Amino acid sequence: VRNVGLLLVALLALHFVFLLTLVPQVSGLAMLLFLFAMAIVAFQLLGFLSNAFLLKKPLFRGICIILLLSFATIALETANPPMPSRNDVAIVGASIITGHANADVIAEGTVLIDSSGSIVDVGESKDIAVPDGYDVIDASNKFIIPGLINAHSHLWRDAGDPDLPFNPNSFAPPGIAHDVSVYLADTYIGQRVITSRIEQNARKTLYTGVTTVREIGNIAFLDVDFRDRVVSGERVGPNMLVAGKILATTGGHSAEVGLVFDGPVEARRAVRKSLRERVDLIKITGTGGISDSRRLGEAGELQMTFDELQAITDEAHRRNFLVTVHAESTQGVREALQAGADNIEHGAALDDEMIALFKNNPHSLRGFTSLHPTLSIFGGSVEWTDEARENPALTVIGRNYEMVADSLITGFRQAVDNGILVGLGTDSGFASHEMVWKELKYFVKYADVTTSQAIHMATLATARSIGIADVTGSIEQGKRADLLVLQDDPREDLSLIGKPLIVSVNGYIHKPGQ
Numbered sequence: 001v002r003n004v005g006l007l008l009v010a011l012l013a014l015h016f017v018f019l020l021t022l023v024p025q026v027s028g029l030a031m032l033l034f035l036f037a038m039a040i041v042a043f044q045l046l047g048f049l050s051n052a053f054l055l056k057k058p059l060f061r062g063i064c065i066i067l068l069l070s071f072a073t074i075a076l077e078t079a080n081p082p083m084p085s086r087n088d089v090a091i092v093g094a095s096i097i098t099g100h101a102n103a104d105v106i107a108e109g110t111v112l113i114d115s116s117g118s119i120v121d122v123g124e125s126k127d128i129a130v131p132d133g134y135d136v137i138d139a140s141n142k143f144i145i146p147g148l149i150n151a152h153s154h155l156w157r158d159a160g161d162p163d164l165p166f167n168p169n170s171f172a173p174p175g176i177a178h179d180v181s182v183y184l185a186d187t188y189i190g191q192r193v194i195t196s197r198i199e200q201n202a203r204k205t206l207y208t209g210v211t212t213v214r215e216i217g218n219i220a221f222l223d224v225d226f227r228d229r230v231v232s233g234e235r236v237g238p239n240m241l242v243a244g245k246i247l248a249t250t251g252g253h254s255a256e257v258g259l260v261f262d263g264p265v266e267a268r269r270a271v272r273k274s275l276r277e278r279v280d281l282i283k284i285t286g287t288g289g290i291s292d293s294r295r296l297g298e299a300g301e302l303q304m305t306f307d308e309l310q311a312i313t314d315e316a317h318r319r320n321f322l323v324t325v326h327a328e329s330t331q332g333v334r335e336a337l338q339a340g341a342d343n344i345e346h347g348a349a350l351d352d353e354m355i356a357l358f359k360n361n362p363h364s365l366r367g368f369t370s371l372h373p374t375l376s377i378f379g380g381s382v383e384w385t386d387e388a389r390e391n392p393a394l395t396v397i398g399r400n401y402e403m404v405a406d407s408l409i410t411g412f413r414q415a416v417d418n419g420i421l422v423g424l425g426t427d428s429g430f431a432s433h434e435m436v437w438k439e440l441k442y443f444v445k446y447a448d449v450t451t452s453q454a455i456h457m458a459t460l461a462t463a464r465s466i467g468i469a470d471v472t473g474s475i476e477q478g479k480r481a482d483l484l485v486l487q488d489d490p491r492e493d494l495s496l497i498g499k500p501l502i503v504s505v506n507g508y509i510h511k512p513g514q
């Protein structure tokens with residue numbers, strides 16, 4: 001009995017120490033419990049407490065230590081905070097940019113938010129009386145805009161330095177580190193670690209101006225559970241739409257962390273499996289990608305047959321779910337459009353037939369297809385460090401990036417010029433979770449849109465693109481209170497969006513600066 005107990009203690013202690021090395025934020029309670037457990041072990045070893053009351057029996061002592069270590073592990077997992085409580089709130093005196101395409105601004109406005117999280121009224125302050133019992137937030141001389149919507153994120157991943165251009169070094173080429181992380185995703189400890197990382201990144205995302213995130217490609221289905229915890233107020237985070245695992249073909253982009261299928265029958269099965277996991281949409285990798293490429297030219301290669309693409313869109317659309325397709329070449333985008341993709345992630349240069357299909361796509365769920373160009377990745381350039389140049393695996397990744405980027409930016413420009421619906425998706429996880437606002441800068445840079453238009457694209461247009469415009473994306477009566485209070489006019493300085501004074505997500509008020 002004693003040896004088994006010791007073994008359990010050793011295993012639990014190891015488990016805890018391992019978690020500590022991976023989880024960025026540790027609760028004080030977890031550390032106290034852990035230290036207490038270790039203190040008992042130490043005293044026991046010294047024999048000091050061998051005759052003390054309660055701790056006299058070795059079996060009892062062992063159980064105490066095991067319980068304390070278990071509690072420490074649980075406390076560690078719950079280190080992330082719940083949402084604050086919700087009240088009826090009036091935000092008064094601000095200039096309100098509503099998010100609509102016509103660049104509507106209410107000069108000195110009031111937003112009333114009730115405790116269910118809905119906007120009950122919005123308009124000029126002189127026309128709106130604040131009802132009794134409302135908490136009043138004075139936002140005179142401040143600006144309000146809808147919270148940003150990021151249609152393309154990977155919260156389970158940590159991104160590199162947000163200020164650097166595309167850096168091939170940030171990708172682990174195939175090797176032990178990569179294999180270990182894929183293996184860990186299927187273990188209990190690994191999933192706790194990934195969940196904790198999702199929570200940290202969700203909070204960073206929210207505090208830097210994003211009130212809705214679409215997680216399209218998780219390493220497991222851990223995003224589903226997190227979405228539910230945010231909805232119930234148990235965790236802090238933006239509103240979430242989740243795709244769970246990416247659907248990929250054998251050897252295809254993201255196959256190592258995806259749900260792998262081959263052939264139309266297995267494709268349908270993969271969609272059905274995903275829907276059973278309670279995802280909100282289906283994400284597939286129609287062409288190769290950059291991060292895990294091993295050959296030059298692999299990034300835009302077709303990796304699904306047309307039959308496979310069709311099987312997926314048909315199966316998802318029959319159940320009323322959207323399908324978004326990763327595509328990084330003209331032919332890849334064309335086939336995705338023809339098969340009825342609802343969104344294209346990344347994109348490439350378009351021809352007239354493709355432009356027409358975006359705007360009127362009979363095989364898509366809603367009759368049109370939209371584009372998320374992920375300029376936060378592709379708007380920069382490769383940082384050719386010595387390490388990237390000398391490591392053949394990293395050179396392939398960097399070169400593939402260069403082969404895709406120009407065509408992608410051409411496609412983005414064509415989309416805007418031709419009135420295709422374009423939304424914000426940064427590929428955060430590869431791009432920074434905290435600099436989503438930079439995507440607006442790229443909208444302005446590469447398509448010559450005004451900052452007002454960029455704000456519309458990043459909010460209401462993106463809401464339309466991902467099918468949630470009836471509930472969020474603009475500041476209007478009846479919608480969710482997903483909005484930011486900014487120090488000054490974001491049309492003059494877009495970076496202000498990344499430093500909101502107040503973030504309201506579904507009526508939960510956060511003050512990131514404090």
Ligand SMILES: [Zn+2]
Pocket residue numbers: 152153154216217427
């Ligand atoms: Zn992605």
